[in-house]
Amino acid sequence: MSEAVASKQTGRQIKKDNPALQLAGKIALYIVLTGVALFTLIPFVWMISSSLKLDREVFAYPMKWIPETFRWENYMLIWQKVPLLTYFKNTAFIAIVVTFLQTLTSSFAAYAFAKLNFKGRDVLFLAYIATIAVPWQAYMLPQFIMMRSMGLYDTLWAMVVLQAFSAFGVFLMRQFYQGVPTELCEAARIDGLSEYGIWARIMLPLSKAAIATLVIFTFVGTWNDYMGPMIYLTRDVNKTIQVGLRRFIQENSSDYHLIMAASLCSLLPVSVVFLCLQKYFIEGIATSGLKG
Amino acid sequence: MAQTAAKKAGRPMSRLERKNTLIAYSFLAPNFLGFAIFTLIPVVFSVLLSFVKWNGGPISQMEWVGLDNYASIFKIEKVIEKFSEGEFFYFFERVDLGIALKNTIFYTLVTVPLTLICAIALAMALNKAVKGAVAFRTIFFFPYVASMVAICVCWNFMLMKDGPVNQFIQLLGIPFNKSWTADSTMAIWAIVLVSVWRNMGYYMVIYLAALQGVPRELYEAATVDGANKWQQFTNITIPQLQPTTFFASIMMIISCFKIFDVVAIMTEGGPGRATKMLVYYIYDVAFAQNKYGTASAISMVLLVIVLVITIIQFRSEKKFAND
Numbered sequence: 001m002s003e004a005v006a007s008k009q010t011g012r013q014i015k016k017d018n019p020a021l022q023l024a025g026k027i028a029l030y031i032v033l034t035g036v037a038l039f040t041l042i043p044f045v046w047m048i049s050s051s052l053k054l055d056r057e058v059f060a061y062p063m064k065w066i067p068e069t070f071r072w073e074n075y076m077l078i079w080q081k082v083p084l085l086t087y088f089k090n091t092a093f094i095a096i097v098v099t100f101l102q103t104l105t106s107s108f109a110a111y112a113f114a115k116l117n118f119k120g121r122d123v124l125f126l127a128y129i130a131t132i133a134v135p136w137q138a139y140m141l142p143q144f145i146m147m148r149s150m151g152l153y154d155t156l157w158a159m160v161v162l163q164a165f166s167a168f169g170v171f172l173m174r175q176f177y178q179g180v181p182t183e184l185c186e187a188a189r190i191d192g193l194s195e196y197g198i199w200a201r202i203m204l205p206l207s208k209a210a211i212a213t214l215v216i217f218t219f220v221g222t223w224n225d226y227m228g229p230m231i232y233l234t235r236d237v238n239k240t241i242q243v244g245l246r247r248f249i250q251e252n253s254s255d256y257h258l259i260m261a262a263s264l265c266s267l268l269p270v271s272v273v274f275l276c277l278q279k280y281f282i283e284g285i286a287t288s289g290l291k292g
Numbered sequence: 293m294a295q296t297a298a299k300k301a302g303r304p305m306s307r308l309e310r311k312n313t314l315i316a317y318s319f320l321a322p323n324f325l326g327f328a329i330f331t332l333i334p335v336v337f338s339v340l341l342s343f344v345k346w347n348g349g350p351i352s353q354m355e356w357v358g359l360d361n362y363a364s365i366f367k368i369e370k371v372i373e374k375f376s377e378g379e380f381f382y383f384f385e386r387v388d389l390g391i392a393l394k395n396t397i398f399y400t401l402v403t404v405p406l407t408l409i410c411a412i413a414l415a416m417a418l419n420k421a422v423k424g425a426v427a428f429r430t431i432f433f434f435p436y437v438a439s440m441v442a443i444c445v446c447w448n449f450m451l452m453k454d455g456p457v458n459q460f461i462q463l464l465g466i467p468f469n470k471s472w473t474a475d476s477t478m479a480i481w482a483i484v485l486v487s488v489w490r491n492m493g494y495y496m497v498i499y500l501a502a503l504q505g506v507p508r509e510l511y512e513a514a515t516v517d518g519a520n521k522w523q524q525f526t527n528i529t530i531p532q533l534q535p536t537t538f539f540a541s542i543m544m545i546i547s548c549f550k551i552f553d554v555v556a557i558m559t560e561g562g563p564g565r566a567t568k569m570l571v572y573y574i575y576d577v578a579f580a581q582n583k584y585g586t587a588s589a590i591s592m593v594l595l596v597i598v599l600v601i602t603i604i605q606f607r608s609e610k611k612f613a614n615d
């Protein structure tokens with residue numbers, strides 16, 4: 001608020017100096033912003049437009065942004081040609097279970113790291129931190145060999161255990177819990193609350209914002225994950241929407257209109273989550289991104 | 293608090309301490325068990341695996357080969373031989389690892405500055421009292437949450453021979469009518485384009501937050517001193533944003549070195565080896581050729597690069613904290 005007022009004031013000062021230049025600057029600003037917004041949105045517009053055409057219309061010259069006839073039946077056709085429903089179910093299962101486990105276990109562990117004293121705390125936390133710096137691609141191979149020997153290859157549970165216990169979640173939650181005054185926990189202890197009680201009745205309710213951030217990032221990250229499912233999931237019944245869509249593209253590479261329709265469907269769930277909760281996305285990046 | 297626990301650690305624990313430790317472990321256990329089994333152990337084994345020869349068959353076929361995997365990915369003998377013959381760049385021109393490194397570094401060096409410039413420009417524009425700032429922010433950020441397969445295949449189509457991008461640049465008078473991803477010089481630029489397009493909104497959000505932290509008084513003082521907008525930008529905004537720029541660059545360099553999705557979906561490393569990047573190379577050797585030891589050795593190259601960048605970041609973090 002105060003910034004907006006401040007910038008309006010400086011704006012007014014300059015306006016007195018040169019109103020024409022100020023107006024020109026404002027118009028240029030909107031032109032640039034609209035231009036970049038168009039650049040950002042054009043692939044999505046093209047996707048929608050192509051998904052409503054015939055395959056041979058997609059690359060017609062000169063191209064038409066608005067199809068001559070809207071072929072809504074494309075959207076009926078893809079559900080028959082691609083087992084989209086199976087893919088959606090698999091992806092939703094993985095994303096929901098991972099998000100739930102990740103949030104629960106990280107906030108649990110983060111409480112111990114932030115508010116409890118015990119032997120080996122600093123060493124353990126260092127192990128967590130150190131693995132954040134190690135790229136997953138550097139140890140995906142031994143992980144893969146281990147999972148295969150455990151019989152988890154080509155199962156949805158492989159994707160769950162792969163992503164449910166990341167060090168990042170613990171780190172994020174611990175950062176937040178450290179900001180909660182320790183006196184609050186002390187007071188609760190004196191009042192006779194157990195540590196589990198403090199976690200459930202004080203820490204959890206206080207950390208709604210941090211949990212929201214962790215939940216959406218985990219959910220979107222898992223939903224959009226490509227490399228993990230590509231390595232682990234081979235049978236069609238187990239595929240997620242990302243690898244399933246990719247398989248469909250490889251097998252029907254000239255069904256442009258259907259590929260675009262299926263792609264659009266794959267975008268919808270995450271888009272809805274994003275548009276509803278974007279406040280938490282932006283705040284989450286602004287705080288955790290800056291702290292590194 | 294931590295110190296008192298450490299001081300007491302030498303003596304046997306009292307009952308209360310033991311109880312507290314047990315409680316703490318019970319909080320940690322669910323996450324730590326999963327973390328130890330699925331992350332910590334594989335991290336340790338990844339180093340060992342790079343010293344063996346193994347095609348993924350029975351463990352008994354695993355064979356300790358020492359540094360052979362490293363010698364073979366760097367093609368050391370051949371590189372030295374060619375070097376003595378005067379072919380100094382044989383490693384980056386002919387050896388798979390060298391080509392993957394060259395492509396990855398080129399991609400990183402182009403993508404990072406382009407993304408940062410776009411991100412700063414957008415953040416500066418939105419930081420003004422613009423009508424519809426929230427709507428613009430949402431639009432710019434949206435590609436970041438959109439899934440890779442959908443957006444990459446869409447860009448692939450748009451960059452095809454008769455696609456809208458080529459139709460547009462032909463309108464501008466540039467006679468280019470090849471499919472970008474099939475052209476050995478343009479393919480990597482297609483990957484850069486998609487990366488910048490996707491990530492600029494994310495870094496814009498980081499810069500928007502950082503701009504809120506720049507003290508208004510600095511601009512007011514500069515205005516009184518008669519500095520124009522551009523001078524204010526170069527003398528106040530840029531220096532004030534320096535820590536953010538540094539951390540954003542580090543984060544982005546690391547993520548550029550780990551690029552996989554765009555390559556796997558758009559070009560599969562081709563045409564030829566034109567867009568072969570480090571992680572795609574690891575994937576190819578590991579899961580297409582089943583050479584687990586060799587793939588692990590390449591992973592170690594990635595690991596070393598990322599760790600060096602992280603150490604640079606840690607050092608500088610201290611420097612920024614002391615300033």
